[in-house]
Amino acid sequence: MHDTNAHRATQIFAPLTASAVLVNPVGLHARPSVKLTQCAKGFTAKIEIALAADGPWTDAKSPVKVMRVKAPQGATLHFRISGPDGEAALTAMLALVHDGFGEA
Amino acid sequence: MSSLRPGNVGIVIVSHSPKIAEGAADMVRQMVGDAVPLAWTGGDVDGGLGTNVAGILAAIETAWSPAGVAILVDLGGAETNSEMAVEMLPEDRRARVLVxxxxxxxxxxxxxTESSGGSSLAAVKRSAEEFYA
Structure with missing residues (x-):
């Protein structure tokens, strides 16, 4: 019963994936990490980031974990997002990266 | 501040040095923004290095939020004085302040950062403590 429900949930909210190159000079250091986390927290969707398309995946809502990724400038940031507001979340996250977190 | 959301957990910074406490608060304001109630205190009552309970109590009052207050401390006395300050709070507030x-x-x-996303006091504390995890 529980497994059936879990399966149904993943069917409805199939994970969205996309990637963007970090353009801001210092990469994902402290300040951009805070902005990324704050943006992610604005959505109910599960949001994860990784430096490679196959992971390892990091919870984008955890400021400490995001800072530990230490993604440099030029790195490709991959997103994996699932949830009812996943599309809006993906749009917002990609815009943040493209915008250099407001400091490029 | 107009963007202050009273529902977010307040943050209090306690250091032996008022310069460290104020500097850390500056970093919070610049990096995280104004959505979080924030106060700092540092130095003993004579203006030297140290901490004092009255200063910590005043900082808790300044950063007070119905969601509670998380206190960040540096060394020994900052922690014991913070715990003493928490003990001196009215009973209904005591459980909503964590060091x-x-x-x-x-x-x-x-x-x-955690607080600005509307997280609970327990989640704010857990996230800060991830640094030592």
Whole structure:
């Protein structure tokens, strides 16, 4: 019963994936990490980031974990997002990266 | 501040040095923004290095939020004086103030980031303490 429900949930909210190159000079250091986390927290969707398309995946809502990724400038940031507001979340996250977190 | 959301957990920074406490608070404001109630205190009553309970109580009052207050401390006396200040709070507030086991600067930024997303006091403390995990 529980497994059936879990399966149904993943069917409805199939994970969205996309990637963007970090353009801001210092990469994902402290300040951009805070902005990324704050943006992610604005959505109910599960949001994860990784430096490679196959992971390892990091919870984008955890400021400490995001800072530990230490993604440099030029790195490709991959997103994996699932949830009812996943599309809006993906749009917002990609815009943040493209915008250099407001400091490029 | 107009953007202040009273529902977010407040952050109090306690250091032996008022310069460290104020500097850490500056970092929080610049990196996280104004959505979090924030106060700092540092120095003993004579203006030297140290901490004092009255100053900590005043900081808790300034940063008070119905969601509670997370305190970030540096060394020994900052922690014991903070715990003493919590003991002196009215009973209904005592359980809503927690001292975090986290580095004062990094912990303050992380705690404020967590708070700015509307997280609970327990989640704010947990996130700040991830630095030592």
């Amino acid at each position: 975090c086991n986290a580095p004062v600067v990094e912990g303050a930024v992380i705690a404020a």
